[in-house]
Amino acid sequence: MNKDNIVLEVRNLTKTYESGKTKVYALSDVSFTAREGETIGIVGESGCGKTTLGRCIVRGIEATSGEVILHKDGRQIDFLKATKSEMKELRPDIQMIFQDPYGSLDPRMTVYDIISEPLRYFGNSTKDEINRKVDAITEKVGLDKSFLRRYPHAFSGGQRQRIGIAKSLILNPKVVVCDEAVSALDVSIQAQIINLLEELQDELGLTYLFISHALAVVRHISDRIMVMYLGKVVEFGDTEDLFKNPMHPYTKALLSAAPIPDPDYKMERIILEGEVPTPVNPPKGCHFHPRCRYATEQCRNTYPPFEKRNGRYIACWNSGAMEAE
Amino acid sequence: MAQKKKSSNYYYASQWTLMYAKFRKHKLAMASAIILIIFYLTAIFGNFIAPQGTEQFDSRYVNCGPTPVHFFHEGKFVGPFVYGLQKERNMETFMYEFSEKSDEIYRIRFFQQGQRGGEYKWLGLFESNLHLFEAEEGGVVFLIGTDYMGRDLFSRVVLGSQISLFIPIVGMILTVFLGILIGSIAGYFGGRVDNVIQRLIEVVRSFPQVPLWMALSAAIPPTMKPAQIFMLMTIILSLISWPDMARTVRSKFFSIKKEDYIMSARISGAPGSAIVMRHMIPSFLSYIIVRMSLTIPHLIVGETTLSFLGLGLRSPATSWGVLLQETNKLETIMFFGWKLLPMIFVFITVLAFNFLGDGLRDAADPYK
Known part of the structure; x- marks a missing residue:
């Protein structure tokens, strides 16, 4: 495993929903690269397009435009435009762990059928091979072999999530999108599942796109963090750096909202005024300007470019001015 | 220990096992199922x-x-x-x-x-x-x-049930077939196809039923064999009653399409046919069975009504509706009240099917 190897490149990914004359930008112009074995945390408030981003990358929903390029054996293939035979090869590489451990398992199938389902569609595994793979993966995710004949209704949320993880890992993926993978679980179980995800990452060299609204969890697990606002990436940088020194005013406000478990700590919350604008009719210029206290005339007129500044990508006109402050 | 055994059985229980366990708790539906089995056996051994x-x-x-x-x-x-x-x-x-x-x-x-x-x-x-x-x-x-001809009414009820109980099953199969086919087309493709089918359903549903029956049964040549006439009547009834089924199937398609496990299957690489056959149809199969059990009484009553009005079968062919035909004169009911007794069989059958459907509906989704 080499942490400098790029495995996934997302370029200008856009997803719009159209209904009559209104056009909603759920995702606009998102670009980033992910390296082998790293975890990218994707944060933002609800409705900012985190989930849409994850689903477009795995092709759970079809993106309107843009590219998702997989680097495989020296080749670069656009996953979104892959032909049927390319799909057969690439599909296993990019998998997803779902948020809802109750809705994502078909209640009519046994655990064995659920976990082995992907193998049905790929490779010509014999029954013995399938059994061996299922046994191996169930052991890896910490499930008892005797559970295999049971149905999902027999399990708790944490166990179901382990089943979901087993299903997404059985094809040996390279990139796994974890869409709020622990949000539906209670805290002690969250810790178990996060530890499991980390162990699996070390063992299998997985790249995670970890979508979550829980900042503490994201900070713990991620190498880099991407902050989204209204379908766009506003800031993207190394975790510790970003948490210590947020540059975008939205990131500042978002991080200040995370509670710190220390009763003596005096929180300096930045309270944002106004509502999140609707993506149906986003404000002109920077989408954040109506709620931003640093907004200038320039912010109101043109959207800032997404540029690298001080080792970090950021979309803001004023980040330089704020630092001086 | 017994408790533990029970719960571990629950872990291994498939959807159908769970449904059956839940269905068995519905006493009325169980009783209805037994009554219906007796009726059907009686019809099979009718002669x-x-x-x-x-x-x-x-x-x-x-x-x-x-x-x-x-x-x-x-x-x-x-x-x-x-x-x-x-x-x-x-x-x-x-x-x-x-x-x-x-x-x-x-x-x-x-x-x-x-x-x-x-x-x-x-x-x-x-x-x-x-x-x-x-x-x-x-x-x-x-x-x-x-x-009025000195024929034993009990024999006629039993022999009539051979037609009245079995032909509606044929009609039900036809209704369900049309309903699933048209409903899944609307649900799978959505958009414009769905729109056209929805309007078609509204057109079919807005036909006044009795005049339509009269027109259609007038079109059946009277020289046909009774069973064939009945078959045609059932087809007529099915052609009118499929829209409800189609609507149910369509709405199921729409709601299940959005379930996470469908997306999960797609990400696992399942082709469209596997998604429909392995995930979607099994998930609403139980509802289809409920609808089936509720379609049969509808067809039985339909047949009875048609025959009672003289639009369906005619004597000496016998069905429950034909038997009731005699009671359309007031004096018959006044002097020969027992001639209404065949109605009780229609009544019990329809009621039993409705209770059965009720029990099946409760059992249909064991995960709630």
Whole structure:
């Protein structure tokens, strides 16, 4: 495993929903690269397009435009435009762990059928091979072999999530999108599942796109963090750096909202005024300007470019001015 | 220990096991299921259970009321028997009336060769004249009376059930087939296709039913065989009743399409056909079964209504609706009230199917 190897490149990914004359930008112009074995945390408030981003990358929903390029054996293939035979090869590489451990398992199938389902569609595994793979993966995710004949209704949320993880890992993926993978679980179980995800990452060299609204969890697990606002990436940088020194005013406000478990700590919350604008009719210029206290005339007129500044990508006109402050 | 055993069984229980367990708790539905099984078995063995064949009649016993089955004669147990009947003209109404002669005893014999005319071919294969019960030579047993030609009504109800209970199943299959086909097309493709199908459904549903039946049954040539006529009637009924089914299937498609496990399957690489066959259809199969059990009574009542109005089958072919046809005159009900008794069978069957559907509906989704 080499942490400098790029495995996934997302370029200008856009997803719009159209209904009559209104056009909603759920995702606009998102670009980033992910390296082998790293975890990218994707944060933002609800409705900012985190989930849409994850689903477009795995092709759970079809993106309107843009590219998702997989680097495989020296080749670069656009996953979104892959032909049927390319799909057969690439599909296993990019998998997803779902948020809802109750809705994502078909209640009519046994655990064995659920976990082995992907193998049905790929490779010509014999029954013995399938059994061996299922046994191996169930052991890896910490499930008892005797559970295999049971149905999902027999399990708790944490166990179901382990089943979901087993299903997404059985094809040996390279990139796994974890869409709020622990949000539906209670805290002690969250810790178990996060530890499991980390162990699996070390063992299998997985790249995670970890979508979550829980900042503490994201900070713990991620190498880099991407902050989204209204379908766009506003800031993207190394975790510790970003948490210590947020540059975008939205990131500042978002991080200040995370509670710190220390009763003596005096929180300096930045309270944002106004509502999140609707993506149906986003404000002109920077989408954040109506709620931003640093907004200038320039912010109101043109959207800032997404540029690298001080080792970090950021979309803001004023980040330089704020630092001086 | 017993508790533990039970819960571990629950872990291994498939959807159908869970559904059955839940269904069994619905007492009314269980009872209805048993009643329906009895009715259907009666229909299958109809020629054997009915004392008379379809074409047998006895002009001596026209419009005869039910003959009670007795067990005791003058305080002494003699087993099931009927008294002989005396026919007298009532000088006030000038109609024949029947009364029991308490000195003539005719025992009821079981598993007897029937009278001439009672021969039948069971399932069209085995020729026989064996009947479940029959009175001794000279006596007659009419459990629910006779009609205006002296035909045993009980026999006619049993033989009529062969048509009234089975042809609706054919109609149900047709309704369900059309419903699933058209509903899944609308649900799978959505958009414009869905729109066209929805409008078509509205058109079909806005036809006034009775005039439509009349027009369509007028189109059936009267020279056809009764079973064929019935078949056509059922097809007519199905052609009107598929829209509800189609709507249900369509809405199921729409709601299940959005489930996470469908997306999960797609990400696992499942092709469209596998998603529909392995995930979508099984998830609403239970609802389809519920709808099936509720479509049958609708078709039974439909047939009964049509035949009652004289638009369906005609005598001597027999079905429950044909039997009730006689009761469309007020005087029949006044003087020969027992002729309404076939209605009870329609009533019980429809009620039982509705309760069964109710129980199935409760059991259909065991995960809630």
